[in-house]
Amino acid sequence: MQRKYLAKIFVTLRPSVLDPAGVAVQSSLKQLGYDNVDSVRIGKYIEVIITEPDERKARQNLDRICDQMLANPVIENYRFDLIEVESQTGVF
Amino acid sequence: MQRKYLAKIFVTLRPSVLDPAGVAVQSSLKQLGYDNVDSVRIGKYIEVIITEPDERKARQNLDRICDQMLANPVIENYRFDLIEVESQTGVF
Numbered sequence: 672m673q674r675k676y677l678a679k680i681f682v683t684l685r686p687s688v689l690d691p692a693g694v695a696v697q698s699s700l701k702q703l704g705y706d707n708v709d710s711v712r713i714g715k716y717i718e719v720i721i722t723e724p725d726e727r728k729a730r731q732n733l734d735r736i737c738d739q740m741l742a743n744p745v746i747e748n749y750r751f752d753l754i755e756v757e758s759q760t761g762v763f
Numbered sequence: 764m765q766r767k768y769l770a771k772i773f774v775t776l777r778p779s780v781l782d783p784a785g786v787a788v789q790s791s792l793k794q795l796g797y798d799n800v801d802s803v804r805i806g807k808y809i810e811v812i813i814t815e816p817d818e819r820k821a822r823q824n825l826d827r828i829c830d831q832m833l834a835n836p837v838i839e840n841y842r843f844d845l846i847e848v849e850s851q852t853g854v855f
Contacts, residue, residue: 711809712810722799736800
């Protein structure tokens with residue numbers, strides 16, 4: 672039996688890495704009058720739908736996908752939430 | 764009294780909008796052997812720290828910041844979670 676999982680993946684810069692894009696947004700916000708914004712950090716949010724036999728296997732493959740393709744482990748961290756969205760019994 | 768809030772902002776393409784970057788990632792994953800990935804959608808994840816007197820005011824300003832700067836309302840949706848991280852009483 673195959674199950675469909677929705678992975679909500681967050682890729683963020685490691686705290687020690689500078690984020691020039693975030694600094695630029697913060698500076699633009701200041702010019703717009705938002706001088707109460709103390710920090711802006713910009714990351715990626717990726718939704719992946721994957722078909723796997725079980726959650727363990729899904730987590731395993733998503734870890735590999737994040738390491739190989741979605742995140743740069745040298746400067747970025749990632750984490751994901753996994754939600755089962757649909758089961759396929761192969762009967763229909 | 765001023766409070767510090769951490770806003771975790773998710774900016775996603777509207778479901779009806781094509782995501783060429785997501786399609787490219789999905790296609791690359793297929794070439795790497797992950798042919799069980801059904802869909803990839805790429806959005807932004809932004810962390811903002813903002814100082815406001817209360818949560819209502821923080822939500823109001825974050826809505827304006829998202830509309831004006833972080834999201835393109837024509838093709839993107841946004842939502843955010845708000846967490847109070849620190850209070851400043853002005854005493855210290």
